[in-house]
Amino acid sequence: MTIEQVLWENILPRVRKPARYLGTEWNAVCKNWDAVPIRMVFAFPDLYEVGMSHLGLQILYGLVNSRDDFLMERAFAPALDMEGELRRAGLPLFSLESHRSLQDFDVIGFTLQYELTFTNVLNMLDLSGIPYRAEDRHDHHPLVIAGGPSAFNPEPLAPFIDAFLIGEGEEGVLEILEAVGEVKGDQPRASRSQVLERLIEVPGVYIPSFYRKEYTDDDKIKKIVPLHPRAPERVRRRVLDKLETAYFPTSPLVPLAEAVHERGMLEVFRGCTRGCRFCQAGMIYRPVRERSPEVLLSQAGEIIKNTGFEEVSLVSLSSLDYSSIQDLIPRLAGGCEATRTGLSLPSLRVDSFSIETAKNLPGRRTSVTLAPEAGSQRLRDVINKGVTENDLMDAVEAALDAGWFAIKLYFMVGLPTETREDLEGIADLVEKVVKVGKRYSRGRKRPRVTVSASSFVPKAHTPFQWEGQDKRDLLKEKHEYLRSLIKKSKAEYNWHNIETSFLEACFARGDRKMAAVLEGAFLRGCRFDGWTEHFRFPLWMESFQAAEIDPDDYATSRFTYDQVLPWDIIDSGVSKEYLVREHQRALAGETTPDCRQVCGKCGACASLGVTTHLFKER
Amino acid sequence: MPKYRLEYAKQDIARFLSHRELMTTLQRALRRASFPLTYSKGYNQRPKFSFGPPLGVGAAGLREYMDLELDEDIQTIEDYLERLNRQLLSGIRAHRLVLVPPGDIGLGKLINCARYLVELSSDDYAADWDQLFNDIKSVESWYYERPHDGKVFDVSAAIIESGCYHEGGRFYLEFLMKVGRGEVPVRGLLDLIIKAGTKPLLLSRLTRTGLFRLEGNRLIDPLGQIEN
Numbered sequence A: 001m002t003i004e005q006v007l008w009e010n011i012l013p014r015v016r017k018p019a020r021y022l023g024t025e026w027n028a029v030c031k032n033w034d035a036v037p038i039r040m041v042f043a044f045p046d047l048y049e050v051g052m053s054h055l056g057l058q059i060l061y062g063l064v065n066s067r068d069d070f071l072m073e074r075a076f077a078p079a080l081d082m083e084g085e086l087r088r089a090g091l092p093l094f095s096l097e098s099h100r101s102l103q104d105f106d107v108i109g110f111t112l113q114y115e116l117t118f119t120n121v122l123n124m125l126d127l128s129g130i131p132y133r134a135e136d137r138h139d140h141h142p143l144v145i146a147g148g149p150s151a152f153n154p155e156p157l158a159p160f161i162d163a164f165l166i167g168e169g170e171e172g173v174l175e176i177l178e179a180v181g182e183v184k185g186d187q188p189r190a191s192r193s194q195v196l197e198r199l200i201e202v203p204g205v206y207i208p209s210f211y212r213k214e215y216t217d218d219d220k221i222k223k224i225v226p227l228h229p230r231a232p233e234r235v236r237r238r239v240l241d242k243l244e245t246a247y248f249p250t251s252p253l254v255p256l257a258e259a260v261h262e263r264g265m266l267e268v269f270r271g272c273t274r275g276c277r278f279c280q281a282g283m284i285y286r287p288v289r290e291r292s293p294e295v296l297l298s299q300a301g302e303i304i305k306n307t308g309f310e311e312v313s314l315v316s317l318s319s320l321d322y323s324s325i326q327d328l329i330p331r332l333a334g335g336c337e338a339t340r341t342g343l344s345l346p347s348l349r350v351d352s353f354s355i356e357t358a359k360n361l362p363g364r365r366t367s368v369t370l371a372p373e374a375g376s377q378r379l380r381d382v383i384n385k386g387v388t389e390n391d392l393m394d395a396v397e398a399a400l401d402a403g404w405f406a407i408k409l410y411f412m413v414g415l416p417t418e419t420r421e422d423l424e425g426i427a428d429l430v431e432k433v434v435k436v437g438k439r440y441s442r443g444r445k446r447p448r449v450t451v452s453a454s455s456f457v458p459k460a461h462t463p464f465q466w467e468g469q470d471k472r473d474l475l476k477e478k479h480e481y482l483r484s485l486i487k488k489s490k491a492e493y494n495w496h497n498i499e500t501s502f503l504e505a506c507f508a509r510g511d512r513k514m515a516a517v518l519e520g521a522f523l524r525g526c527r528f529d530g531w532t533e534h535f536r537f538p539l540w541m542e543s544f545q546a547a548e549i550d551p552d553d554y555a556t557s558r559f560t561y562d563q564v565l566p567w568d569i570i571d572s573g574v575s576k577e578y579l580v581r582e583h584q585r586a587l588a589g590e591t592t593p594d595c596r597q598v599c600g601k602c603g604a605c606a607s608l609g610v611t612t613h614l615f616k617e618r
Numbered sequence B: 001m002p003k004y005r006l007e008y009a010k011q012d013i014a015r016f017l018s019h020r021e022l023m024t025t026l027q028r029a030l031r032r033a034s035f036p037l038t039y040s041k042g043y044n045q046r047p048k049f050s051f052g053p054p055l056g057v058g059a060a061g062l063r064e065y066m067d068l069e070l071d072e073d074i075q076t077i078e079d080y081l082e083r084l085n086r087q088l089l090s091g092i093r094a095h096r097l098v099l100v101p102p103g104d105i106g107l108g109k110l111i112n113c114a115r116y117l118v119e120l121s122s123d124d125y126a127a128d129w130d131q132l133f134n135d136i137k138s139v140e141s142w143y144y145e146r147p148h149d150g151k152v153f154d155v156s157a158a159i160i161e162s163g164c165y166h167e168g169g170r171f172y173l174e175f176l177m178k179v180g181r182g183e184v185p186v187r188g189l190l191d192l193i194i195k196a197g198t199k200p201l202l203l204s205r206l207t208r209t210g211l212f213r214l215e216g217n218r219l220i221d222p223l224g225q226i227e228n
Ligand code: SF4
Pocket: A273, A286, A287, A288, A595, A596, A598, A599, A600, A601, A602, A603, A604, A605, A606, A612
């Protein structure tokens, strides 16, 4: 029997949500396997529902499949019931389009969106019958590559991945596939070692096996030493020069099983230069590059026509910062109304302009989400979140005026320099919001105010990369204190699992030694660690112990400026001097303006050879 | 606004779609095919659809129904059907589209029975087929307890008619079952067959071959045609 027969007859009838595994989505591309020389599978190490909401997948899928000589299929992390069925039946993990084993592909490309998907990466390789350690694979195994934001600290995954592609993938992926094609020729499989030799020449590619780390006596990294004569000292991230002319998928895949987000996505610009100091995305996608309203309008029309999606969404990091927003929104809303399509803005700025803009959009209204992140002006200045209490209160009133009845507020706990007063500041703010809300009560019903608090995770390539995370006990104390304060104002309080954030910090700042911990956790059965219902922290602690690693060395310890950091091999374009400067400004409580107005000299534009590209000068 | 009734099939690989997934799929296909759908008013505008009784994940349906309101009459029904079929995923097929006459009581009230076919192979049942059929028929009452809420249903009372036939080494059991009043979960029907001696059966063995209104002893489909 073929994989398909076993699936249809024995497996799909037994698993939950079998629609995840059919592969017959509208706009799925199923090419004639034998007619295409180079084949890649995009491997998303999380559930279908999450992966199908991801713009990067849609972009690369459309782009690679637009080439006659390449094909790209998809594979997602199978849910636990599916994994059980596959292992019982002795079947490999398969791609959705042609239901072939991942082993049959020339290239397996993982996207790393979140550190807590790493055990799934190992599991997906293992389920495909591919040794997850690169050194155990032989020369004709598929090439295993990875990219995405978590690849900016690639070290914890270094022993498992043949090559990382750092930065925006559009050009790099095609160059990698071309290299594979050249090496492969008309053989059944390209030699992995020869491909890696070729990939040294591809900018943005980091090949971990070509580097070694030297450690000091106290176990800190002394030096990162290239082992290959042609391996670059540092790997500079890839960046697209102009978004305007770049490929964008206007016939994206339409999910079959309900995805986290079911909507057409419009990328109005890439990059965000507001400069929030905790935010990795704000550093690693610099500078801002916009698309013109004309291109966006035409893409929106095409997407609606080609998908039938009920909603289109502007998914950039802070879409309302788009320079031509006043021009774009009414035109876009008009087109959406005519086709009975909703238009949504998932990330609102904390100001009344955002609300005024959002209130006139066609479509569903759920709640307004605002993220002041910190409770006092002092701490908001430290993190460079340019939001004042007035901004927040204006936004809240505008939202309530406009008829919204549910407000979600996002805060971060454990930020550098945080004191008790800052936590009390959060509670004060919440109380003020609740108070304003009371004025808008409908009968006895009051607007719902929900507070979500996450714990600060220091991320590589940000001004806070040297800072440690608070110890777990302290974080717990802080969250509990905050909850007790907020309880008084009758708002709902949710907080993120502290252990999850702790583990995220370990990986975000860890080096190659974390790989042993990861492997141990995988072998102990850890999967889907980002999902509370699957997260098994005790197994992780066992794995740390077995690997003789103190997790606090990574998560909570501070690094010094002159220390070699595990991710120093990666050059994000933003200079270390800038990050140091920003860190010091943070500690001094000084803010830095958005570089759309004044260049903050972060180094990205010059080193990457790109410039900020706006459609309307302010 | 004129209301149209669509007859469609959900089979092959599409049998693995849930009712909700199928509804979304049809909605998007109708949007892509530019049907002049009528939407509800308010912030959360939705097309005005109503569906026949849902079919479980794994079960196929050969003649399923949905009603849709349109902003205007469509003259070229065949054109629209073809347009829709070009937008449908593999396994889903639109067969007929008919203007619903005024005074129609709606799919929910109209349909009162469904015909199911259960396919068996010799792997499922090693002994004599006719014996199996007789065993099933002779069960006077068979109670099925729904796992999630413990509610108990009398499956035998929901069977209006049953039959069986062989074809190409396969054995088919056919049941006409009540829908609406007296309806039981189809899992209960599979349970009954398992009790009679087969191996465990999955929902994927089940095909709903038609939905009807039983009036006297006549079966009428939701498009008004009388079944033989
Ligand atoms: S170099 Fe200047 S303009 Fe370019 S991203 Fe950095 S701060 Fe912004």
